[in-house]
Amino acid sequence: MFYREAGDFKVSYVDDSQTFPIKFDRYRYYVVLAVAFGIIPFIINDYWANALLLPFLIYAIAAIGLNILVGYCGQVSLGTGGFMAVGAYACYKLMTAFPDVSMFIHVVLAGGVTALVGVLFGLPSLRIKGFYLAVATLAAQFFLVWLFNRVPWFYNYSASGQINAPERDVFGIIITGPNAPAWATYLFCLIFLTVCALIARNLTRGTTGRSWMAIRDMDIAAEIIGVNPLKAKISAFAVSSFFVGIAGALFFAVYLGAVEVGEVFGIQKSFLVLFMVIIGGLGSIFGSFAGAAFLVLLPVLLKLIGVDLLGWPTDIVAHLNLVIVGALIIMFLILEPHGLAQLWRVAKEKLRLWPFPH
Amino acid sequence: MNKTLATMALGALMAAGPALADLVIPDLSYRTGPYAAGGIPFSDGYNDYFTLLNERDGGIGGVPVRVIECETGYNTEKGVECYEATKGEGALVYQPLSTGITYQLIPKVTADNIPLHTMGYGRTSAANGTVFSHVFNYPANYWNGASGAINYLLEENGGDLSGKKIALIYHNSAYGKEPIRTLEDLSEKHGYELALLPVDHPGQEQKSQWLQIRRDRPDYVIMWGWGVMNQVAVQEAANIRFPMENFIGVWWSGAEFDVEPAGEKANGYKALTFTGLGMDYPVYEDLQKHVVDAGKAAGAGDQLGAVQYNRGLYAAMLASEAIKTAQEIHGTADITPAMMRDGMEALEMTNAKMDALGMAGFGPEFTVTCENHGGPGLVGVVQWDASAKTWNTVQDFKPTDVEVIGALIDEDSAAYAAENNIEARCN
Numbered sequence: 184m185f186y187r188e189a190g191d192f193k194v195s196y197v198d199d200s201q202t203f204p205i206k207f208d209r210y211r212y213y214v215v216l217a218v219a220f221g222i223i224p225f226i227i228n229d230y231w232a233n234a235l236l237l238p239f240l241i242y243a244i245a246a247i248g249l250n251i252l253v254g255y256c257g258q259v260s261l262g263t264g265g266f267m268a269v270g271a272y273a274c275y276k277l278m279t280a281f282p283d284v285s286m287f288i289h290v291v292l293a294g295g296v297t298a299l300v301g302v303l304f305g306l307p308s309l310r311i312k313g314f315y316l317a318v319a320t321l322a323a324q325f326f327l328v329w330l331f332n333r334v335p336w337f338y339n340y341s342a343s344g345q346i347n348a349p350e351r352d353v354f355g356i357i358i359t360g361p362n363a364p365a366w367a368t369y370l371f372c373l374i375f376l377t378v379c380a381l382i383a384r385n386l387t388r389g390t391t392g393r394s395w396m397a398i399r400d401m402d403i404a405a406e407i408i409g410v411n412p413l414k415a416k417i418s419a420f421a422v423s424s425f426f427v428g429i430a431g432a433l434f435f436a437v438y439l440g441a442v443e444v445g446e447v448f449g450i451q452k453s454f455l456v457l458f459m460v461i462i463g464g465l466g467s468i469f470g471s472f473a474g475a476a477f478l479v480l481l482p483v484l485l486k487l488i489g490v491d492l493l494g495w496p497t498d499i500v501a502h503l504n505l506v507i508v509g510a511l512i513i514m515f516l517i518l519e520p521h522g523l524a525q526l527w528r529v530a531k532e533k534l535r536l537w538p539f540p541h
Numbered sequence: 542m543n544k545t546l547a548t549m550a551l552g553a554l555m556a557a558g559p560a561l562a563d564l565v566i567p568d569l570s571y572r573t574g575p576y577a578a579g580g581i582p583f584s585d586g587y588n589d590y591f592t593l594l595n596e597r598d599g600g601i602g603g604v605p606v607r608v609i610e611c612e613t614g615y616n617t618e619k620g621v622e623c624y625e626a627t628k629g630e631g632a633l634v635y636q637p638l639s640t641g642i643t644y645q646l647i648p649k650v651t652a653d654n655i656p657l658h659t660m661g662y663g664r665t666s667a668a669n670g671t672v673f674s675h676v677f678n679y680p681a682n683y684w685n686g687a688s689g690a691i692n693y694l695l696e697e698n699g700g701d702l703s704g705k706k707i708a709l710i711y712h713n714s715a716y717g718k719e720p721i722r723t724l725e726d727l728s729e730k731h732g733y734e735l736a737l738l739p740v741d742h743p744g745q746e747q748k749s750q751w752l753q754i755r756r757d758r759p760d761y762v763i764m765w766g767w768g769v770m771n772q773v774a775v776q777e778a779a780n781i782r783f784p785m786e787n788f789i790g791v792w793w794s795g796a797e798f799d800v801e802p803a804g805e806k807a808n809g810y811k812a813l814t815f816t817g818l819g820m821d822y823p824v825y826e827d828l829q830k831h832v833v834d835a836g837k838a839a840g841a842g843d844q845l846g847a848v849q850y851n852r853g854l855y856a857a858m859l860a861s862e863a864i865k866t867a868q869e870i871h872g873t874a875d876i877t878p879a880m881m882r883d884g885m886e887a888l889e890m891t892n893a894k895m896d897a898l899g900m901a902g903f904g905p906e907f908t909v910t911c912e913n914h915g916g917p918g919l920v921g922v923v924q925w926d927a928s929a930k931t932w933n934t935v936q937d938f939k940p941t942d943v944e945v946i947g948a949l950i951d952e953d954s955a956a957y958a959a960e961n962n963i964e965a966r967c968n
Contacts, residue, residue: 230629234622332713332739342722342953343664343715345644349960360961361652439617441644443715445742446617483622490611497612498572498581498840 186534202384219373224366232365237438239479240372241430246459246471247383248426253457254465255387256419257399258308262320264452265327266424268444269297270431272337275346278359278436279339286351286358286436290375293432294425300327301424308416312402324453331444345443348436359436368437375433379426384468386422395419396466427456462515464524473523481508562875563607564600564864566591567627569620569637572840575743576615576639576768578798579849581840583638584610586853588839589832593824594861596831601864602874615768617641624649633881634658634860640716643676648961651675656882658863660856661686661792661815665719666953668915670886671965673954677885679859679916680907681815683765684949686791687720688941689813689920690763691727693789696936703732708754710747710774711765713739720765720791722953726945744770751777764790771799779806786811789922795932796848800925808927811935813920816855816904818932820846823899824854848932855904863888886911905938911967918946 186207193199203209227236245263252260274293277284304323308316331337338346350360357363358371386392394415397405406412435442442448455478463474482504489500519525533540570584571577591606600606609630611623620642624635635650635657637643643663650657651674659667659678667676695702709724711717721737728735736759738750744766751774754762762783766774771794778788786809790799795812828845832838844850867876867884876884888909895901905919919938926933958965 230625233625238618341956342666342718343640343644344718345641345715347644347648347960350962361648439621439645440648441617443617443641443644445713446641449742486612496572496840497570497610498577501573501612501614 186531186537202388216377219377220370224370227365227369229365232369233438235480235483236369237372239475240369240376241433241438242456242459242475242479243472244372244376244379244433245427245430245456246463246475247379247468248423248430249456250460250463250465250467250471251383251387251395251426252419252423253460254467254470255392255399256395256416256423258305258416258419259313259317260320260423261317261450261453261457262304262323262327263427263456264448264450265324266297266301266427267431267434267452268327268331268448269300269424270294270428271435271442271448272331272346272444273297273428274432274436275339275348276337278349278351282349282351286353286371289351290429290432290436294429297428297431298421298425301420301427302417305417305420305424308420309413321450321453324450328444328448331448343443345441346435347441348439351436360440363437372433372437375429379429380468380472383422383426387468391415391418391422399466458512462512462522464522467522467524469527470522470524473527477523478508481511563605564633564876565627565631566606566608566860567623567630567632567635568608568610569613569623569627569635569639569642570610571613571615571638573612574614574616574768575745578772579768579793579796580615580638582796582844582847582849583853583856585838585840585842585844586850586855587636587857588853589828589845590854590857590861592832592837592839593828596835596837597827601861602868604874606861613637613639613642615639615641617645621645628653628655631878633864633876633878634885636660636856636860638662640664640719641714644715647673647676653878654882655878656885658856658860658885660852660859662716665915666950666957668913669950669954670910670912670914671954671967672958672963673914674966675882677909677914679888679909679914680890680905681918681920682915683719683791684723684946685815685915685918685920685941686813687723687763688727688946689918689922689939690789690791691724691731691733692920692939692941693922693936694761695731701731705733705761706736706757706759707733707761707763708736708738708757708759709763709765710738710740710750710754712744712767712770713741716767717765720763722949723946724763726949727942730942730945740766740770740774743768745773747773747777751781751783754778754783755781761787761789764788764794766790766794770794771796772802775800775803775807775810778810779803785809786924789813792816792852795923795925797930797932798847800927801930805927807925810925812923812925812932814848814923814932815920815938816851817900817902818848818851818923818934822901822903825899827899851903855900858898858900858903859888859890862890862894885909886914915950918943 191206203212249263252258270293273296274289277289307319338344348359356367394410397410398415459474459478462477464470485504489495490497568584568587571580588608591608595605609627613620613623640662643659646657657676661681663678665682665684667673667678668682724735740747764774788810790812792813800807800810863885866887867880868874870883871880886909890907892906905917907916918941920941921938922936923932924935
């Protein structure tokens with residue numbers, strides 16, 4: 184009834200090829216943006232920011248990054264944790280070396296450094312595929328964590344081997360450190376997420392994205408029709424690592440404030456982000472959001488229900504949490520192997536025909 | 542907002558009667574994951590002591606204590622969530638029992654004006670109260686521990702360690718890396734050779750480290766381990782027939798569950814301690830009567846008298862004494878976190894006080910001052926008797942090398958102060 188193309192006339196090619204061609208979709212998108220930018224910053228408090236929204240926003244950036252590599256270009260990567268660590272340590276070194284430079288620039292540069300490292304570890308993808316590539320990226324994961332643990336230069340020779348985010352600002356508003364207001368950290372991450380999602384969405388709709396998908400679907404055929412596999416694969420690694428690096432920098436500087444590489448950016452992080460991508464939906468920007476929301480918000484929600492509402496012992500709730508999240512993951516993958524994004528797609532198809540399905 | 546729907550709904554329903562005053566103590570515990578073996582008894586002890594105070598004395602100064610438990614799983618992200626979820630409730634003091642979470646919380650608690658007590662863990666240089674206004678790590682810290690271990694070895698060797706080889710096997714995290722600097726400085730002073738063997742989280746994989754120990758044959762092995770890493774290390778040491786009496790763990794590597802899996806072979810293993818051991822204290826009669834028999838014990842109620850349970854008990858006792866001190870200073874029973882901080886800074890533990898609490902000799906006598914948040918740093922050594930299944934004291938609480946540690950604390954805290962633009966207090 185509301186959700187259909189009929190009656191929504193386009194008079195130019197630009198209109199016709201816009202991201203959200205259906206009016207209802209477009210307005211929904213504007214409403215989400217308006218709420219996220221216009222309302223939430225005014226009602227946010229420390230708990231909502233630090234326990235729910237910041238991890239969701241940051242994991243969403245990481246998931247978009249990984250989705251470009253795995254979902255769009257078909258290159259399996261288990262090195263996300265390591266690349267996030269590169270972003271975090273690059274950001275730390277930049278923050279301490281150039282204290283007067285804006286955090287925006289530091290985070291973007293940290294993403295750039297990660298992109299370079301990603302390209303380096305993406306080189307084997309030109310020769311190996313599938314599971315073998317997964318193992319090669321796994322090596323990146325362990326090597327990078329080992330490197331940051333081993334070389335004291337990366338953590339400025341601190342006694343504990345930890346990195347701590349000093350207080351830094353953007354246009355005079357404190358973004359990192361304990362005195363940063365909740366709305367500022369939230370907006371800072373939200374801006375990065377919005378820009379990243381826009382870039383990712385438009386990249387995947389254009390030539391670059393189409394060449395990635397051609398490589399994913401059948402690399403030999405893609406090569407025959409003129410897609411350069413070197414360019415496609417390396418650019419996928421670069422863009423993906425850039426986003427993951429930004430996520431790592433934000434994760435360290437804005438969200439946690441102090442990081443211990445082995446614990447925070449270990450192999451579990453790689454799996455967590457990979458699960459987000461798989462549960463959310465491979466090859467879908469919306470899926471990255473959905474997957475991040477599912478795996479970040481659900482445990483907190485279950486904890487609130489179990490401990491605060493029902494008053495159960497914390498250890499039982501923690502164990503139940505694992506059981507429930509695990510069962511839901513299995514259930515989702517059985518019922519809908521293409522992830523939450525596919526559920527959304529099916530819902531939209533149904534909505535188009537509603538209320539007169541034929 | 543943090544109790545979300547639950548409290549909001551309840552509050553709306555009950556039309557909020559006058560809020561009863563209570564003293565909120567968050568307990569960031571971990572009863573799950575690879576470190577639960579240590580987390581459970583500590584949290585049980587911590588909870589049980591406050592339950593005892595509520596049941597026996599009706600709280601502290603007439604105000605009941607409300608403990609909010611929050612599961613962290615020894616994970617820093619969950620630790621941050623727990624901190625944010627509980628701080629709005631008027632949390633008086635945080636004890637995360639995790640060095641990683643401590644590093645996270647140090648700037649946050651300072652900004653939020655809530656004290657943080659990291660008893661025998663956390664950032665060692667927080668002992669310098671002129672820089673760390675809201676962090677306390679009395680009565681002993683890691684560098685006291687490292688120095689205590691070396692002092693004990695010095696005594697065993699007639700005051701001379703030159704030419705000896707000492708290996709440090711440590712959890713490859715902020716926690717395990719803490720003692721390295723002290724041990725390095727002490728090695729220059731005493732002339733022993735130090736070998737560093739990191740073990741990665743969670744610590745089940747130690748074959749190569751022990752192979753190296755087997756090959757290099759160090760005279761002594763010192764361990765900075767936690768959770769499942771301890772049990773594996775003791776077992777591996779037994780497997781390569783390393784003499785157990787030359788193997789010393791820090792206090793977090795010296796509980797029953799660390800040595801019991803290795804059975805008889807663990808006999809003679811040593812560990813450091815800064816608290817009393819066993820159940821030979823009058824406070825346990827009260828605990829039995831008011832908490833255990835009343836069915837109010839935390840967890841399964843089977844940890845009484847365990848080493849880490851005693852530490853939890855001790856931490857709770859220090860917190861409650863600080864609350865009492867704060868109540869006296871400010872003349873009000875219902876204190877705020879800021880008052881709690883003042884209470885901790887003015888805390889004075891005397892033998893008479895501990896006698897009255899039924900915990901005579903449980904810990905050392907000490908006084909906290911504005912400059913010194915670290916306490917006296919007295920360290921004892923205990924040894925495991927596998928057949929009797931008890932820890933026996935082989936060395937009473939003794940002072941450590943304050944000269945070396947003091948210099949390191951000044952250096953590290955000065956670096957922190959410079960990094961964060963902190964001006965020295967206490968002038």
